[in-house]
Amino acid sequence: MKKTILTLCAIFISSTAHAQATDVSQELRVFKGNNGKEIKAVLIDKNDTSATLLLENKRRAVVPLASLSADDQDYIKKWNKEKALFLQKCLGLSVRQLLELRGYESFPMTLEGNSIIITAKLNGKDARFVVDTGAGTSLLHTKMVENCGLELGPMTEEVHGVAGSVPACWVDVNTLSMGESLFKDRKILATDMDKDKPEGSKDQSTAGLFGADLLKQLDTVISYKENRIFFRPDKSDRVLVDGDAAKSEDAGVEGEVKDQDEVLNFRIFKMRDGKSFRANVVSKTSTVLTVKLASGKTQQVPIYNLSDDDQKYADAWTEAGDVFLRHCGALKIEEVLTLRKYNSFQYERRGNHIFVDGTLNDKDVTWMIDTGADSSLLDLKQATNSGCEVGPMKHKVYGIGGSAPAGESVMKKITLGKVELTNRRTLATDMTGRAGRDLDYVGLFGADFMRELDAVITYREDRIFLYQR
C-alpha cells in the first residue's frame, strides 16, 4: 500500500514535470500562509476544506484552506484534479496504448503506395484487403473468392466507382475475420478488380476492399502516424461460434464472460499457440505473470508461453505504469489528440461515407475522406467552381469501372480548420457518375494528405484528427 501511494505521488509530479518540461519552476508554486510564511510546493489534491501540497523536500502536507492567503485559496478553487491528471495522461499516452487498454485489438498496417493493406482471413484463408473509408460497402475480388473456396453468385449486380460501373455478384461468406474480430454468414459483393487496371500493375496481388460498412461495425481507428489499425471486436457473432470461455479454457485458464463492457476493459493476451484470453496483469516475476481474468479469477501464466508481442508487453509492464494507465480509462481519443496539438474535426456521415467541411481557395467546400484514394482527387465541375484551373484531360484516373479522363490542376489553398495545405498539384475528373447531378462535395481528401498530416480516423467518435508539422 505504501508503495502505491508513493508511486501515485511520484506519478503526479511527473506529469507536471513533463507538461512543463521547459519551465519546471512554474509548477512549484509559492504558497503564502495567513501568517506571511511562504512555502514552495506543488498542489496535488484538494477537498472542500484543505489542500494537499507536495513540498520541495518530497514530503506531503495537508493544509487547511483557511490558513492560506486569498490568492492561494482562489488558485486552489480553480485548480482541477481531473485537468491536472488530464495533461499527464494526454501527453504521455499513445493512441495505441489508450485503445489497447480499452480492449481494442491492433494490427500493424502495411502501406503499398498510400494504400493501407491488411490481411484478413476469408473462410480461414489469408486474403488481402485495402482499407477504404471511401467504399460504402466492402468488396471481394473474384479471384480471391475462388482461392478461398467460396462460390461466386450470378453477375447480376453492379458496383459503381470513380470510372463507371462493373458487374458484380453476391458471395455467401461463412467467416471473415481478423484477430478477434469476426463476421459470420455475410453476403458480400465481389467483382473482378483486375479488370481495367493500368499497365504494369496487374502482377501485384490484387486486394479486396475492406469498406466503411465493416470499419463502422468494428469501431475502427486508423492511425497513420503509428501505422496501425485498431478494431473493437464485435463479440455478438463470436458467442455463437466459440465463446471466450471455451477459448480461455484451451489456454489453460478458466474464465467466463460476464458483461460486454466489462470484458472490453481487459487486455487481449495471445499465446504462442494462437489462443487468446482477456485479463489484466496484477503482478509479475521475471518469468511469470499473475493475471486477473475477465471472470475475476487470478491465474499465473508463464511469460514464455505468450506471443512475442505479449512477452514484450509483459517485459515492459511495471506496477507504476499500470497504476498510471488505470487512471486514463475515461479519456477520449479526442482529448488526447487535441492536447497534442492535433486539429480535431467532427465528421458527417452520409450513408457509410464520411465528410468534413473545409475550404478550397477560400470557398467553403466539403471533402469526402477516402483512405482508398492514393491521391486526392477533385470533381471537375466543383474544381472549376472553386477557382481551380484544370488542364487538358490527358491524364487518367483508375478505379472501379476502369479509367476515366482527368486533367491536372493546382489547388492554391486547402484548409480544414487550422490545417492549411498550399500549392498542391492534383487531378480533376468528372465524379458525378450515374447520379447525373452536381456533387455536394468537392472531391476526395485522399491518403496522400492524410499520411502527410498523420491522420487519425475514429469511427466510434466520428472524428478525424490532423496534425500539421
Added chain:
Amino acid sequence: MKSTLYLLTLATSLFFSSIAQAEDSRTWTSIRGSTVDASLGRLDGDSVILVTKDRKEIKLAVTDLSLADRQYLVENVSAPEAILSAGELSMPEKDLKFDSKTCKKLDEKFKLSVEDSEGMFDQMETEHFLIAYAGDVRPNVVAEIAERLWHGMAFYHMNFRRDWGDKRRVIFCVEDRETYAALGKWYQDELAKEAVNADGQKRVQEFASTWDRVGGTSIQLPDELCEEKKFHTGATVFNMNQDREFKKVFTPFPTHVIAGHLLNQQMGGVGSVGGKGYFTVVTGHAFYKEIKLAGETETHLLDVGGTAGDEISSKAGFDDGSAWARILKSEVKRGKVKPNLLEILAVEAETLNPAKLVLVYSFANYLQSNSKRVSAFARMIRRVESNNTIPEPEELAKIYDFDSVEKMEADWIEYIKSKEFK
C-alpha cells in the same frame, strides 16, 4: 532545491517508463555510425536517455544522434525543433564503422524464379542487400558501398528504416557476358508478358536497345520471388564489362547509381499527376553523393528517344569532371546561366545539356549543403513519400523557410558563387 530536482527526475523516469510500456524499441543511430536498439527513456535537457532491452540506460547528447532520431524526438516528446539543425553537417556514409563480417557469401545460387533450377548467380548477403554476382566481381566492395549509402539514408530520413523493413534490395553485378545477356533476355520476356498496349511494347523496345550499353540500371523483380525471399521489388543491375571495375569503396559510378536508387525507393512511386521534378531531385542527389563521397564523377546518362525507342544519346556534365563547380560559378557570374526554380524542376533527360546537368548538380548540392538545409531536404522527401509529387516551387521555398521563390533562388545563386560550392 537539489532534492526537488531529484524528485522531479525520478518522477519523470516513472512517467516515461509507462510510455515505454507500449512503445516498441527502435534503432537509434549516433553520428559516428553506431546503432543501438532501445526504447526512449526520457529527454533530459540536451540529452536523451535510452533504455535497452536488458534495462540498461544509455545517455547520449541529442546532437550526437542522427537527424532521423532527432526528428523522432521532436514529433514524439516535443523536443525543440532547433535540435534538427544543431551541430555540424556530418558524412554518415563515411563515418559508419563498417563491419565486413556482416557480408556473408551464401552456398546456394541465386535464382530468378522458382522454375530456374540451376541459378546463374553467386550471392552475398548483407544486412540490407543481396549481391547477386557472376564473373570477375568483388561483391564485398559493392556491398560496402550499398550499406554505407543505406546508412546515410537512414541517418537523414526518419521513415527510411521503417519503410525498408526486414527486406533486402537485390543488386546484380554481372561481369560474365553470357549471364548478362541471359539476365537481359529474362527481363525482356518479363516485360513482354506485361506489354499489352503500345506503351508497353515501347518499354520492351527501349529496354532491349539499351541493355548492352548501360552500366547501371534498375529492374523490377517478380512479386512471388520478392514475397518468398523478402526482397524489395526494385533491384539494381550493374553491367560490369572490362572498363568498369569497382575496386574501392566509393567508386564513383556505383555510388551514383545506388544513391539514386535508394532515394527513389524512399520517395515511392510517381503519382497520377506525373513525375515533374523527379529527374532533377534524384539525378542531382546521385551526382551530389557521387562527387561528395568519391571525389569525382564518371557517370554519363543514357537517354532513349525516338518513336520506337531507338535513338540513344549519352549525356554528361562539362567535360572536365573536376571543374564543374568552377565553370558553373563563372557562367553564373557572367549571367550566362540563370538558376531558376521552375526551370530546374522541369529539366528532363531529353532536354539535358552539360550546363543544365551541372546546374541540377549545384541545386542538389545546395539543397543539402548545411544542417538546416539537409533537415529541410528530409522534410521535402517525406512529403514526396505520401504526395508522390515533387513540391511546386512555391512549396519548396516554404519548406526551405523562404517566403518567396525569388528569395530561395537568390540564396541558391549566392551558394553557387560562394566558396562552399566546390
